[in-house]
């Protein structure tokens with residue numbers, strides 16, 4: 322075991338059999354980097370629940386310090402002032418187990434690497450760092466016999482990392498669909514419930530404290546993309562980083578999109594989607610194989626975008642700031658994991674689960690491997706992925722317009738599943754329903770069968786060029802319609 326452990330001088334004699342209060346001779350020194358929203362809750366649990374944690378971990382978990390930027394900053398959770406320090410480096414040097422909750426890339430990365438190089442294990446909630454440079458951290462952990470655990474990094478309190486890494490390690494996961502950002506789910510849900518526009522709901526979410534003052538990482542999908550990269554790496558045993566994730570946020574989702582989705586029995590959710598995609602062999606070439614005899618070559622697609630879902634899909638029922646991850650596996654079938662994806666105490670629960678599990682394995686002298694990549698799957702771009710699309714258009718309400726638009730879909734081989742028409746906000750009218758006033762506009766909404774992004778883009782470009790089309794108001798992807 323890489324970590325050193327101390328023994329207290331007033332140690333009781335060892336006893337045979339189970340020891341409900343843990344083995345009090347053994348102490349694991351725990352350093353906490355960051356005393357903010359999550360860190361303060363982790364410290365509270367470590368101090369308040371010390372006895373129960375010792376019983377479960379098999380050693381006393383001694384909080385030796387909390388590294389912060391300013392030791393005198395006002396705090397919501399009252400903790401012994403003497404625990405705070407600005408010297409994170411020294412704190413890391415004294416610990417058996419380091420909990421990193423500073424966030425950001427640096428100096429978090431430097432401190433985690435320093436801990437792992439000493440053989441100290443690390444628990445972190447830092448999805449941004451893991452998605453950017455997880456491979457380096459995993460390699461370092463494995464090289465030094467230390468563990469790096471990160472349940473809190475994806476979907477907060479929801480157990481999802483460990484189920485993928487452990488419970489499903491004997492299955493073959495084929496697809497992961499996740500609502501992994503609470504802020505955007507809160508906004509989309511509020512738009513769905515109230516009919517309000519994105520900007521108004523965002524302002525309200527900021528007022529209520531759901532959205533950050535700078536909501537860019539959330540509303541542009543970057544936070545979800547980091548989580549998607551982590552989920553894809555674990556689910557498919559390959560390496561995926563943030564740069565591999567195609568990402569589109571929710572800033573362009575309009576109240577009209579939401580209303581149209583509702584009319585069609587659909588909901589709009591920001592989904593992180595990671596899936597295995599079969600790859601066609603190159604022209605004239607044999608299909609390459611990924612190592613398993615006879616296995617067809619496959620790639621991984623990882624993306625984040627607003628997605629239309631049938632309102633009957635389990636993910637459509639996820640309301641407010643909650644998160645959920647839906648997994649499809651060859652043998653398990655469909656599984657859904659649901660709960661609080663953020664917040665101090667919920668996220669601290671996931672951190673503490675990792676801390677106790679890590680402590681147990683350290684005490685048993687058998688740290689687990691951190692890295693799970695066993696193969697290198699190609700990342701596939703949108704050209705190899707097909708999805709259904711919903712396209713909204715504003716057109717002149719004139720005879721023959723529908724036929725001209727439909728012809729463009731046909732030219733590009735994009736098959737239409739449904740079409741809805743609304744005249745100047747009035748109830749749908751059928752073609753040929755009597756004389757229309759001149760200059761009226763109609764809104765058309767098409768839902769397509771599965772199509773490639775290239776075919777869809779070419780279709781939209783040609784539709785925009787039709788003189789009867791005033792504008793393409795939205796293009797949204799759909800799943801399960």
Ligand SMILES: NC(=O)c1ccc[n+]([C@@H]2O[C@H](COP(=O)([O-])OP(=O)(O)OC[C@H]3O[C@@H](n4cnc5c(N)ncnc54)[C@H](O)[C@@H]3O)[C@@H](O)[C@H]2O)c1
Nearest residue numbers: 355356357358359388389390422423424446447663664668
């Ligand atoms: N807040 C959540 O709901 C949530 C959920 C899941 C994961 N996370 C992750 O947990 C981590 C912590 O999030 P948080 O919300 O508690 O952040 P926070 O901003 O509330 O707290 C950060 C803490 O780190 C300290 N810190 C930051 N930079 C430092 C530096 N250079 N030196 C010393 N101390 C420094 C700050 O003083 C503060 O105490 C992040 O990686 C975040 O992505 C947070």
Ligand SMILES: N[C@@H](CCO)C(=O)O
Nearest residue numbers: 501502503504662663
């Ligand atoms: N900003 C994130 C916090 C949890 O990672 C969210 O809204 O879900």
Ligand code: NA
Nearest residue numbers: 472475477479
């Ligand atoms: Na989690």
